Amino acid sequence: MPGSSPVATAPTVAELRRIVDGWRRDGLKVALVPTMGALHAGHVSLARLAREHADRVVVSIFVNPTQFGPSEDFGRYPRTLQDDLEALRGVGDLAFTPAVEAMYPAGFATTISLEGPATAGLEDRFRPTHFAGVATIVAKLLIQAGPDAALFGEKDYQQLKVITRMVADLDLPVNIVPGPTLREEDGLAMSSRNRYLSADERTVAPTIYRVLSTVADHLRGGMAPADATARGRQALAAEGFDVDYLEAREAESLNPIESVSPASVRLLAAARLGRTRLIDNIAV
Ligand code: AMP
Secondary structure, three states: OOOOOOOEEEOOHHHHHHHHHHHHHOOOOEEEEEEOOOOOHHHHHHHHHHHOOOOEEEEEEOOOHHHOOOOOOOOOOOOOHHHHHHHOOOOOOEEEOOOHHHHOOOOOOOOOOOOHHHHOOOHHHHOOOHHHHHHHHHHHHHHHHOOOEEEEEHHHHHHHHHHHHHHHHOOOOOEEEEEOOOEOOOOOEOOHHHHHOOHHHHHHOOHHHHHHHHHHHHHHOOOOHHHHHHHHHHHHHHOOOEEEEEEEEEOOOOOEOOOOOOOOEEEEEEEEEOOEEEEEEEEO
């Protein structure tokens, strides 16, 4: 936003705490939006939603090494700090930008151990160490910033459920607020990883949302989840995706379902196009 002041940055935990403590002394409510940077309109929408839940909005930008598997894209994950700070102009009040050594100092030896939604057999089946890394860094961020609210996108639906469970189980005094998935005009869910897609892959990528929508229609029409999701997996494979999973699950527990009613159902998928792994999900 031209004319608005640049977002302040806190590169250390001490600086974050100093600023947030000042806001608290003034009686202001604080919201945290954890991100890995390479910000897009989906991230910005979460930060704008945060403003509805708090007087001050902190956006953390930290590419968290512990949530990447050994063969994943940690090294090539996009790092675009200057653009990110520009995107937060007029949107966030503070960008927390810690160094890896600050978050994981030598001797770091503590990890959050998870069950429930973290072991639902979706992302965890293909990224077995992912949620331990996510939960550990999010717990640290929540303890460091002490926000009243923290916002997470439904785009990473299993992650949202994992964090909601962890916060309840650990009695962390923070309100977890979900934000809707922002999509490109052709339906592709916005993601920092979309920039990996070649031009050809980019034209195919929205198929994942179209297929999810069709499977949801079939489920609403009474088709059995096993049949509807099998068709969806075939449709994705026919377009050139390597499908990790496409499943219908109970929306809160992420437990498998035999039929759609009366459960509240979420359809979740992950599939690879070339070197890029895409995930998406929709309500049924
Ligand atoms: P990330 O930087 O990918 O770790 O994402 C940071 C936060 O932004 C997470 O809570 C994501 O779920 C959320 N997010 C990512 N993509 C989108 C999107 N397309 N719409 C809304 N939120 C998103």
